[in-house]
Amino acid sequence: MINLDFMPSRQLAFYCGKLFITRMLAVLVALVLVLMMLDLLGESGKILAVPGNGEAELWKYVTLRVPMLISRFLPFSALLGALIAFTGLNQNSEVVSMKAAGLSAHQILAPMIVASGLVAGLLFLFNETVVVKSARVLNAWSDNDYALVPPDSGVLSNVWVRNGDQLIRAGLVGGSGPTTQLRRITIYQRQGAEIATITDADRAVQVPGGWQLEHVKSYDSATNVVRKADRQVALQGIEPQRFTLAHVDPSERGFLNLRKAIRDLEQAGRPTDEVLTGWWHKLSSPLSTILMPLLAATAAFGLARSGQVLLRACIGMALGFAYFVADNFSIALGNYGAYPPALAAWAPFFLFLLIGEFVLIRQEE
Incomplete structure (x- = not known):
């Protein structure tokens, strides 16, 4: 049987x-x-x-x-x-x-x-x-x-953002909303098909009207001059969400957290x-x-x-x-x-x- x-x-x-x-x-x-x-x-x-x-x-x-x-x-x-x-x-x-x-x-x-x-x-x-x-x-x-990484919660790495004629790379992005901080920032300012200036900074925090860069080094291709400054305000009008949503890697986020990121991307009109x-x-x-x-x-x-x-x-x-x-x-x-x-x-x-x-x-x- x-x-x-x-x-x-x-x-x-x-x-x-x-x-x-x-x-x-x-x-x-x-x-x-x-x-x-x-x-x-x-x-x-x-x-x-x-x-x-x-x-x-x-x-x-x-x-x-x-x-x-x-x-x-x-x-x-x-x-x-x-x-x-x-x-x-x-x-x-x-x-x-x-x-x-x-x-x-x-x-x-x-x-x-x-x-x-x-x-x-x-x-x-x-x-x-x-x-x-x-x-x-x-x-x-x-x-x-493989250098020391700051122990920020939800840290993201190698984030790229485009803002008009600017290309911005943040080596590390930590925090969210008003507490968002950037590290190892590089800003490429373009004029037409050429790079006009390249600005490097160790750190960036939010200030009224933009972001305050710290330990800044800027190269001007027209004059072939490198300028240094302790602080400089740049990236006017760029919201922190531009950085936190620019790099959404499913392997780095949990199931529920990734679903929230998808809703944020949809609200921002992103693919x-x-x-x-x-x-x-x-x-x-x-x-x-x-x-x-x-x-x-x-x-x-x-x-x-x-x-x-x-x-x-x-x-x-x-x-x-x-x-x-x-x-x-x-x-x-x-x-x-x-x-x-x-x-x-x-x-x-x-x-x-x-x-x-x-x-x-x-x-x-």
């Missing part, structure tokens, strides 16, 4: 779920360790080149970078972990025993789907509480050439395609872990003695890689406005959900 329950027995469900989780975590640890070492080899020279930086700064970089690597490669680890688990179940004829007991392919797959759903929820919380903070701090630190795509992707990206056992399930079915286990595992891996490629391609199209943001974030997920279900049903038949 066929078992009509969605889940198999409790013991079997825990066994399959534990098998999937342990393999996934093992792959994740190995991937993060290898990628972190390679990344640190490339960045350690830049970090240690700054006077005063040493071993503590290297460990600081590791602690900031590891959460970002975990977030990016956890779905990929779920794919490989599911492939390893299914291959083992197939080679040991455990799948044959389950099917002989009346379990369908979906019932065999159910414990791993439930486990991956829990992983997806934990990944979303991890992104919101840890990854966004690490991304914001690390981006600001790297944009500051929101890229930011809205990133907002939707904050939901679809963690949920992609649920797809991985489904795409890897092709390795579980078919007789091990047929000699096609490796081929089936390669097919599952190819389906997983195809999903990641399609997801990145769709997000890129959404960022450029070629796709609606919601479609760009969710189309690959539902497309490969249908593909995985089709492959699974054909195998069960």
Whole structure:
């Protein structure tokens, strides 16, 4: 008689779920360790080149970078972990025993789907509480050439604003509203197609009528003269929102905070395609872990003695890689406005959900 329950027995469900989780975590640890070492080899020279930086700064970089690597490669680890688990179940004829007991392919797959759903929820919380903070701090630190970054709340880095014939770059933007402060400011004043003056300042704070620059150095291309001043008022009429909204990186903001930034951009009449795509992707990206056992399930079915286990595992891996490629391609199209943001974030997920279900049903038949 066929078992009509969605889940198999409790013991079997825990066994399959534990098998999937342990393999996934093992792959994740190995991937993060290898990628972190390679990344640190490339960045350690830049970090240690700054006077005063040493071993503590290297460990600081590791602690900031590891959460970002975990977030990016956890779905990929779920794919490989599911492939390893299914291959083992197939080679040991455990799948044959389950099917002989009346379990369908979906019932065999159910414990791993439930486990991956829990992983997806934990990944979303991890992104919101840890990854966004690490991304914001690390981006600001790297944009500051790994020199000391002021511990401002909500600090933004490498912000560009255009104001008429002026191009303004702020290395760091901290605070919000009346408390907004700028650091490492460069103002390019253009005349036609040429740069007339270049003004550098260490810091800028708001004053009535504009911004007060501190430790100013200005170069005049017409006279080839460099002038210095302790203070200078500039950037008249530029509101602080121009700087805080000029650089909205979805990876540096939480789900609710990013939604507020989208509303602010809409009220200011600014384009929101890229930011809205990133907002939707904050939901679809963690949920992609649920797809991985489904795409890897092709390795579980078919007789091990047929000699096609490796081929089936390669097919599952190819389906997983195809999903990641399609997801990145769709997000890129959404960022450029070629796709609606919601479609760009969710189309690959539902497309490969249908593909995985089709492959699974054909195998069960």
